[in-house]
Amino acid sequence: MTPQALSNVKVIEFSDFISGPYCGKLLSNMGAQVIKVEKPGLGDKARSYGPFPQHIPHPEKSGLFLFLNTNKSGITLDVASADGLKIFQELIKWADILIEDHSVKEIERLGLTYAALKKINPSLIMTSITPFGQTGPFKDYKGNDLIAAHAGTEGFGNPDEGVKDPASMPPLKVPNHAADFMCGLTAAACTLGALLGRKNGGQGQHIDLSKQEAVASITRQQLAYYSVMEETPSREWGRKKFGGFLYPCRDGYVVIWIGPHYHLVVKMMGDPDWSKEEMFANPLMRNNYIVELNQLITAWTLEHTAVEINNLALEYGVPCSLVRSVKDLIADEQLAYRNFWQEIDHPVAGKLKYPGAPFKLSTTPGIINRPAPLLGEHNDIVYGEILKYSQEQLTKMKQAGII
Amino acid sequence: MNKKLSLPLEGIRVLDFCQMWAGPHATEWLSVMGAEVIKVETSSRIDYMRTVGAPPGMAGKGPNVGSAFASLNWGKKSITLNMTTPKGQELAKKLIKLCDVVAENFGGGVLERWGLSYEEMKKIKPDIIYYAGSGYGRSGPHKERPAYAEIVDAFSGATFSNGYPGGEPNVIGVSPWTDGAQAIHGAVAMMTALYYKQNTGDGQYIDAAMIEGHANFLGEMVMGYIINGAVGQPVGNRDAFMAPHGCYPCKKTGDEDEWIALAVADQKEWEALCKSMGNPDWTKNDAFRDEPGRWENQEELDKYLSEWTRQYGAYELTERLQKAGIAATPSFSTRQLTHDTHISARGFFKKPLHPVLGDKVLAGLPIKFSDYAEGNYQTPPLLGEHNDYVFGQLLGLSQDEIRRLTEEKVLS
Numbered sequence: 001m002t003p004q005a006l007s008n009v010k011v012i013e014f015s016d017f018i019s020g021p022y023c024g025k026l027l028s029n030m031g032a033q034v035i036k037v038e039k040p041g042l043g044d045k046a047r048s049y050g051p052f053p054q055h056i057p058h059p060e061k062s063g064l065f066l067f068l069n070t071n072k073s074g075i076t077l078d079v080a081s082a083d084g085l086k087i088f089q090e091l092i093k094w095a096d097i098l099i100e101d102h103s104v105k106e107i108e109r110l111g112l113t114y115a116a117l118k119k120i121n122p123s124l125i126m127t128s129i130t131p132f133g134q135t136g137p138f139k140d141y142k143g144n145d146l147i148a149a150h151a152g153t154e155g156f157g158n159p160d161e162g163v164k165d166p167a168s169m170p171p172l173k174v175p176n177h178a179a180d181f182m183c184g185l186t187a188a189a190c191t192l193g194a195l196l197g198r199k200n201g202g203q204g205q206h207i208d209l210s211k212q213e214a215v216a217s218i219t220r221q222q223l224a225y226y227s228v229m230e231e232t233p234s235r236e237w238g239r240k241k242f243g244g245f246l247y248p249c250r251d252g253y254v255v256i257w258i259g260p261h262y263h264l265v266v267k268m269m270g271d272p273d274w275s276k277e278e279m280f281a282n283p284l285m286r287n288n289y290i291v292e293l294n295q296l297i298t299a300w301t302l303e304h305t306a307v308e309i310n311n312l313a314l315e316y317g318v319p320c321s322l323v324r325s326v327k328d329l330i331a332d333e334q335l336a337y338r339n340f341w342q343e344i345d346h347p348v349a350g351k352l353k354y355p356g357a358p359f360k361l362s363t364t365p366g367i368i369n370r371p372a373p374l375l376g377e378h379n380d381i382v383y384g385e386i387l388k389y390s391q392e393q394l395t396k397m398k399q400a401g402i403i
Numbered sequence: 404m405n406k407k408l409s410l411p412l413e414g415i416r417v418l419d420f421c422q423m424w425a426g427p428h429a430t431e432w433l434s435v436m437g438a439e440v441i442k443v444e445t446s447s448r449i450d451y452m453r454t455v456g457a458p459p460g461m462a463g464k465g466p467n468v469g470s471a472f473a474s475l476n477w478g479k480k481s482i483t484l485n486m487t488t489p490k491g492q493e494l495a496k497k498l499i500k501l502c503d504v505v506a507e508n509f510g511g512g513v514l515e516r517w518g519l520s521y522e523e524m525k526k527i528k529p530d531i532i533y534y535a536g537s538g539y540g541r542s543g544p545h546k547e548r549p550a551y552a553e554i555v556d557a558f559s560g561a562t563f564s565n566g567y568p569g570g571e572p573n574v575i576g577v578s579p580w581t582d583g584a585q586a587i588h589g590a591v592a593m594m595t596a597l598y599y600k601q602n603t604g605d606g607q608y609i610d611a612a613m614i615e616g617h618a619n620f621l622g623e624m625v626m627g628y629i630i631n632g633a634v635g636q637p638v639g640n641r642d643a644f645m646a647p648h649g650c651y652p653c654k655k656t657g658d659e660d661e662w663i664a665l666a667v668a669d670q671k672e673w674e675a676l677c678k679s680m681g682n683p684d685w686t687k688n689d690a691f692r693d694e695p696g697r698w699e700n701q702e703e704l705d706k707y708l709s710e711w712t713r714q715y716g717a718y719e720l721t722e723r724l725q726k727a728g729i730a731a732t733p734s735f736s737t738r739q740l741t742h743d744t745h746i747s748a749r750g751f752f753k754k755p756l757h758p759v760l761g762d763k764v765l766a767g768l769p770i771k772f773s774d775y776a777e778g779n780y781q782t783p784p785l786l787g788e789h790n791d792y793v794f795g796q797l798l799g800l801s802q803d804e805i806r807r808l809t810e811e812k813v814l815s
């Protein structure tokens with residue numbers, strides 16, 4: 001059997017939608033035993049978010065939910081009830097890690113503060129994901145993906161080129177719930193740190209993950225620029241000085257990264273006369289005249305198709321990509337060669353292709369061997385076999401709406 | 404024995420050949436959590452980030468002026484070692500014997516050329532964890548392609564879906580977003596391998612491709628295509644169900660434009676918003692009565708809402724809306740966030756006390772443990788600052804040998 005790096009790690013995931021579940025997925029796909037606690041009835045919000053086949057909502061067919069919850073067991077539990085709380089506390093005794101994303105006030109109301117849970121399980125690692133953290137003037141503020149992106153400066157900074165009319169084009173969140181994913185990933189890194197520390201002789205731990213900080217941490221380079229260079233940020237078009245630029249072509253867009261590759265870029269364009277001008281003589285000069293340089297490059301890209309440019313770039317070693325849709329990513333030969341995609345059969349949603357592990361570990365590769373759980377699918381196993389409730393007790397709990 | 408750790412990764416040592424953004428930030432996570440990360444550079448080929456983001460008047464003045472470098476290399480130790488010399492390679496091998504992890508993000512083949520392929524490394528240190536970060540992975544037809552964050556964003560479909568509703572694609576900014584994802588996936592991968600090593604004594608090889616991490620980050624859109632053949636489109640600040648859900652202009656109360664992001668999740672919050680606005684007539688419009696109606700008519704709704712938001716400063720309005728139970732935040736610029744009292748109260752910014760950068764603040768990492776110290780925020784290292792410690796104390800070379808090897812351009 002292929003070994004799994006985290007196979008002896010037990011996790012309770014008491015969180016909704018994307019951030020907590022992506023954190024849990026990173027652990028479950030490396031072998032951790034993750035029990036996902038959902039509220040009876042509707043379950044996780046991602047179940048009602050989609051995408052759905054033919055856009056018809058169905059709690060077992062949401063692509064987002066299916067993707068985020070592979071390899072997990074699923075139970076339903078009304079944690080707000082007295083019996084539900086008791087059961088949750090039993091799960092905490094069993095667990096190494098709790099991932100939760102409730103507000104500070106809600107956790108207090110439910111009786112699930114770290115101080116309370118630590119008494120039940122002193123070695124527990126509790127990862128709390130909140131919009132602005134557990135402390136500070138904004139600690140009780142609500143948030144979501146949009147709020148995290150804007151609170152962490154990523155909204156103000158997007159798009160990277162700036163905009164043509166800053167007054168009518170607002171700061172823009174990053175696409176596809178990217179901020180929520182970043183927060184979940186960041187929570188996983190903190191959680192693994194605490195797990196390693198515990199293995200190393202350390203203690204149980206409460207992790208206070210602020211989504212605002214998780215996003216702001218990614219803009220660290222630009223935060224440093226403000227602090228050190230006293231560079232006042234603006235949203236004006238043309239503010240970007242280096243890195244990758246978007247160029248329109250005859251039939252779409254390409255992104256080219258000039259940087260230290262200027263000589264390759266101009267060679268690819270046939271060494272035009274302008275490329276030898278004094279104003280483009282060195283990187284510092286090129287940064288000062290980046291708008292002019294990009295205009296000249298654009299005049300050339302507009303005469304070619306995106307594929308022509310991409311092929312030339314590959315030939316000349318210029319960092320470049322077509323601006324492609326996710327369709328092309330899924331069809332890409334590189335990912336096929338590396339056996340990235342995994343086909344998984346789900347009892348209701350059927351056989352679908354899923355993204356595989358985000359990194360390849362040679363001895364303990366992440367393997368998806370179970371589809372996302374149906375709502376309450378593992379109630380009998382978790383309550384019966386792990387917590388040792390009798391069939392009779394289970395029936396009673398079901399009737400009372402606790403599970 | 405229950406020893407008291409001050410940081411969770413104490414006792415773990417990393418030899419770090421990473422350069423630029425994603426690699427250094429991955430090992431920075433380990434460093435801030437207490438690992439001893441030894442960064443290897445050569446004077447003739449320093450980490451480019453050492454020159455990026457210099458204070459006014461300091462551009463081009465040596466290898467210690469880059470604020471970009473400082474923000475990506477908290478707490479590390481720096482050595483200069485010329486890896487193209489046999490002696491340099493021999494010393495690197497001695498260091499590897501003392502390490503748990505070797506990390507690099509070169510274009511493929513560099514460590515092989517130095518005689519440090521994973522297979523060779525295992526002969527020196529059988530339980531070594533080797534982290535190889537790259538754009539497209541270390542196998543397959545694209546393995547040689549140069550990659551940067553913006554290139555991978557375009558390749559993966561993220562740029563395609565980044566923009567205003569109905570508008571053109573845009574490069575994601577202001578940070579190298581995909582580098583961020585790659586870095587933290589890398590930290591997760593290394594810590595996962597370290598955990599396995601602590602349990603079994605076995606190391607392993609990590610092949611981390613940006614495109615594979617990113618295909619996970621785009622999981623929602625990937626599944627949308629697989630399920631429905633939908634390729635997605637730019638939707639700006641909008642949500643698939645919620646409206647209003649966007650970013651709106653505010654009154655300028657300082658030097659910069661102000662904006663507020665806000666999201667209304669359900670009918671109750673909509674009513675709370677209406678009440679906050681004093682229930683103006685337009686909110687009674689039939690088009691805005693229920694969630695589907697507001698979503699269908701959100702362009703018009705946003706126009707009305709903007710007229711209201713622009714009467715107030717972003718902070719003032721955030722406080723008012725949050726008190727009414729509505730998710731809201733100023734859309735911070737880097738400048739505004741640096742002066743924000745909430746994030747400062749939480750200690751997010753740290754002072755590097757750096758000889759060139761002084762006490763200008765830099766972002767810390769979003770790591771807050773209840774029972775450990777706040778993190779290893781030692782001053783980001785000057786080039787070669789720790790040669791004496793690493794070659795003298797760790798490898799046991801005498802001061803004379805260190806001097807000689809420095810003159811011979813091995814420790815250079």
